Amino acid sequence: EGLIWLDGEMVDWREAKVHVLTHTLHYGMGCFEGVRAYETDRGAAIFRLQEHTDRLYRSAHILGMEIPFSKEELNQAQKDAVAKNNLKQAYLRPMVFFGSEGMGLRADNLKVHVMVAAWEWPAYMGEEAKTKGIRIRTSSYTRHHVNITMCKAKANGNYMNSMLALREALDSGCEEALLLDNEGYVAEGSGENIFIVRDGVLYTPELTSCLDGITRNTIFKFAADLGYQVKEKRITRDEVYVADEAFFTGTAAEVLPIRELDGRKIGTGVRGPITEQLQTMYFDQVMGKREA
Ligand code: PLP
Structure with missing residues (x-):
């Protein structure tokens, strides 16, 4: 209707x-x-x-x-x-x-x-996921890209792997998938960018293997406002396992804590303090309580 x-x-x-x-x-x-x-x-x-x-x-x-x-x-x-x-x-x-x-x-x-x-459209993964975080698994499907510049585009044909990866993750009892790029580095979720936090610094993959996310850019601004450094770099799976915090960003997922990858707890296994800070800023901004 x-x-x-x-x-x-x-x-x-x-x-x-x-x-x-x-x-x-x-x-x-x-x-x-x-x-x-x-x-x-x-x-x-x-x-x-x-x-x-x-x-x-x-x-x-x-x-x-x-x-x-x-x-x-x-x-x-x-x-x-x-x-x-x-x-x-x-x-x-x-x-x-x-x-x-x-x-x-x-x-x-x-x-x-x-x-x-x-x-x-209400919350994507439910209210509980926003505070408790989600469990994800590394996908056997890689982040598909026709070429590097396609990361600047949200193109239709690109989503087959995302769909297969998400199905695989859901079938194994997780809430989302983590796709690697063709070289085995962390790329992104099926429809989200990923950030990890280590010793107070934020890291996120470069735009060679993930979408140029608008929420990702918003996080860059917030992090700068809060005085946190954000580094774009190649990230390995191991680095996610041993990160202090990890979260996904996306129009659908908003700022979503990740509490577990491949059965390994990330940090203390709950939403991290920096994630929470950024999440609060994000909700304040989308609700118009904070200047863009
Ligand atoms: N990565 C992929 C593959 C996506 O489809 C999306 C879409 O929403 C994102 C990341 C996050 O981008 P944005 O923050 O612009 O929604």
Whole structure:
């Protein structure tokens, strides 16, 4: 139920359909965003809207897809998707995809379509996970990337490994997966960036093996405000095992403590103090209680 913004118009959810010959359905070339709106004192507020729109345009540009709308139009589309559906806490899914004008890999003369859907969305892994932390396992699937620059894009075809990794983790009784890169270094979760804390310093993998996360960038700012150093570097699995603290970041996961990796307790096995500090700042900011 509700309305979906499709190619410039608000259409009924049931009418927002694509053809079975939709090119992106066959070959996976396309990009999307995951955006969130929070209920604040001033009504529903979309967190980091401009950053998400900017990344969507960068993703499309990397894929050579030209979005036939301006950034302002897409910002407005996202605001409308929330407002016209009377949503308060919402997840938004803007997506850019090729139409069904032709098959094959040349993909010339294909129409670029854009849609924005939004739906009510409470906490991703439940309230308890936010305070207690989650248990994760190293995946047998590696972080898939076509090439290094794809880390700047949220591309459709990239999520097969993420889905397989998450399924594997859930089947083994964990809540999330940790994907390694092709060289065996820590990359990211199925849909989250990872940070570890060691002796008061934060470490996170470089952008060669993980998405250029907007929440990741937010943590960089918070850490600077609090006087913590953040180092981007290659991280091994062992370093996560012996870290004082570890947490995931993402629009969906927000700031989520990790209490265990591969059955090994991280730190004291509870949410660490720096994680808690950053988490509090994050919730204050998304709720509009703290200046962006
Ligand atoms: N890594 C992957 C693979 C993702 O899909 C996401 C998406 O949300 C993230 C990390 C976190 O990025 P952001 O903080 O922009 O949501």
